Amino acid sequence: MATCSISLESGKRPHILTIAGSDSGGGAGIQADLKTIEAFGCYGSSVLTGLTAQNTLGVQAVHEVPTDFVIQQLESVVSDDQPTCIKLGMLTNASIIQALTTKLKEIKNVVIVLDPVMISTSGHTLLPENAIEALKGLYPLVQYFTPNIPEAIRLSGFRPDGDGDGDASKLNLEDMIELAKQTNSVIGSSTVLLKGGHANISRKEVSSLPKGKYKIIWEQGDDDLDTIEVLSLYSRYSGISKKEDDNLVVDILVNGGEIIALFVSRKINSKSTHGTGCTLSTAIACSYATEESTGEGDHTLRIFKKAIGYTQSAIASAYPFGNGHGPLNHAHLSVRRALPPPTKHNPHPFLSHLIQSNLPLWKSYVQHPFVVQLGKGTLPKECFEHYIKQDYHYLKHYARAHALGAYKADTFQDIAAFTKIAAHIAKEVDKHVWYCESFGISRAQLEAEPESSPCAAYARYVIDVGTQGDILDLYMSVASCLVGYGEVGLWLQKQVELGEATLEGNIYKRWMQDYCGEDFLHAVEIGIENLERRIAEDPPTEAKLARLTKIWHECVRLESAFWDMGLKLIK
Numbered sequence: 001m002a003t004c005s006i007s008l009e010s011g012k013r014p015h016i017l018t019i020a021g022s023d024s025g026g027g028a029g030i031q032a033d034l035k036t037i038e039a040f041g042c043y044g045s046s047v048l049t050g051l052t053a054q055n056t057l058g059v060q061a062v063h064e065v066p067t068d069f070v071i072q073q074l075e076s077v078v079s080d081d082q083p084t085c086i087k088l089g090m091l092t093n094a095s096i097i098q099a100l101t102t103k104l105k106e107i108k109n110v111v112i113v114l115d116p117v118m119i120s121t122s123g124h125t126l127l128p129e130n131a132i133e134a135l136k137g138l139y140p141l142v143q144y145f146t147p148n149i150p151e152a153i154r155l156s157g158f159r160p161d162g163d164g165d166g167d168a169s170k171l172n173l174e175d176m177i178e179l180a181k182q183t184n185s186v187i188g189s190s191t192v193l194l195k196g197g198h199a200n201i202s203r204k205e206v207s208s209l210p211k212g213k214y215k216i217i218w219e220q221g222d223d224d225l226d227t228i229e230v231l232s233l234y235s236r237y238s239g240i241s242k243k244e245d246d247n248l249v250v251d252i253l254v255n256g257g258e259i260i261a262l263f264v265s266r267k268i269n270s271k272s273t274h275g276t277g278c279t280l281s282t283a284i285a286c287s288y289a290t291e292e293s294t295g296e297g298d299h300t301l302r303i304f305k306k307a308i309g310y311t312q313s314a315i316a317s318a319y320p321f322g323n324g325h326g327p328l329n330h331a332h333l334s335v336r337r338a339l340p341p342p343t344k345h346n347p348h349p350f351l352s353h354l355i356q357s358n359l360p361l362w363k364s365y366v367q368h369p370f371v372v373q374l375g376k377g378t379l380p381k382e383c384f385e386h387y388i389k390q391d392y393h394y395l396k397h398y399a400r401a402h403a404l405g406a407y408k409a410d411t412f413q414d415i416a417a418f419t420k421i422a423a424h425i426a427k428e429v430d431k432h433v434w435y436c437e438s439f440g441i442s443r444a445q446l447e448a449e450p451e452s453s454p455c456a457a458y459a460r461y462v463i464d465v466g467t468q469g470d471i472l473d474l475y476m477s478v479a480s481c482l483v484g485y486g487e488v489g490l491w492l493q494k495q496v497e498l499g500e501a502t503l504e505g506n507i508y509k510r511w512m513q514d515y516c517g518e519d520f521l522h523a524v525e526i527g528i529e530n531l532e533r534r535i536a537e538d539p540p541t542e543a544k545l546a547r548l549t550k551i552w553h554e555c556v557r558l559e560s561a562f563w564d565m566g567l568k569l570i571k
């Protein structure tokens, strides 16, 4: 009987060829490369240059593939399908390098990434001294070159620490920048990414670089994110110490002697780093092959940002294997998802994405002039009175939205979470009643107060999204209020510490203290955790993420308009 198989992914995929060694332990070499290529949704082929008997403890032996046979493999692959990119890893010896150099010159329209593998993490020499010289022949063919610090020092001949011992862990950032430039000048026209994993760079060093001199790309977007207080709630869950948080990896991208960018990420304290260089260089090839050249922003930066982010997530999400330096999680699927998975270092990838997606809009809400004046105690009483009356009305709708969430939920966990928050809101209005009573307004008068247009507009939007959309849409429509007030509470607390706001003699003291109090922040935590859990369990498609982000922006805008209403007494 004839069978008919329909492939759901029947389109042609970019072809990535890896020319590298085999790691029997599966942690580095072609094994790492092929897993990475698959995760990126590309097609992987391989040409083996050497077979290592290797595990996470070290390299026990290397069996060199005869040069002729290396070239035969290459001819077989490229005569059948032209690769988009070729990644070069462990090249084993000078003879193989020379033969490859001749052969690669014949292959046109291919982008070559060279990871100059010399020594394994476990300290085994993978490229003999005489072969290093032969690498020079490859330089003119290579577009992207990814040495680590010891490799860059060896290839450039530049000793950043003068007559020092060349210990990479002692390099400072200025040394690294110079090393990246020197390496680039030796390599020639290719773009060099100097991998900074061997050095220890502090946050202070990065922030004391001359302002505007270098483009700095932080792992989690704009460094300004570090000023977002609710995101730092993460340390409560992850247990990461401040010291660990201060230890950074800086990868330096340089072309034509010019520093293009510094990629800064937190150093992940992990033993699972075997295969990092292989994964990164392959991810660069895949990222090049899959990233649209017409997309937003600089194409090269996007390629490297994606590849570095992918590798970081691979380290952060590594699972235990073997007894030594374990492999990273080469094949995690974050590239196929719109968001990276939550990890110890970034437990809130979704919230980070939302805030980062329009940081100025978010700041215009959480650091609104209404909030600033409230913190200083200079906010006119009638503005606050108008706001608190309207907020009382808003919170009724907001509690209803949570009750609707409990109705829509299909797990006890979600029902409990929505109900808890609804109950919390019902308690939160005690403060509103208390403030109004102190202004001589009774609860009955408060109830009778007509709703203002900004209040009605916001409440209608939240209830509308909640009614029409699915439960995730509803989560989204209530999130910016909860998270934003947590941010306002924490931000004002910080302003008090900095002397920019005051509690003493401030009639808004109770309001300020309530929103940074344990009770409210606990509700914020529950809200954030539920949102992240939902997203992690059922990662959104690009289209769904775009819809959720749009709801978030709309709510943030309406929140900002709510402060405006208070400040301008809008009815």
Ligand SMILES: Cc1ncc(COP(=O)(O)O)c(N)n1
Pocket: 020, 021, 022, 023, 028, 029, 030, 052, 054, 089, 090, 117, 119, 120, 121, 122, 126, 273, 274, 275, 276, 277, 278
């Ligand atoms: C076959 C092969 N290729 C590359 C490496 C380097 O990887 P690492 O530096 O993580 O040991 C390796 N150990 N084995």
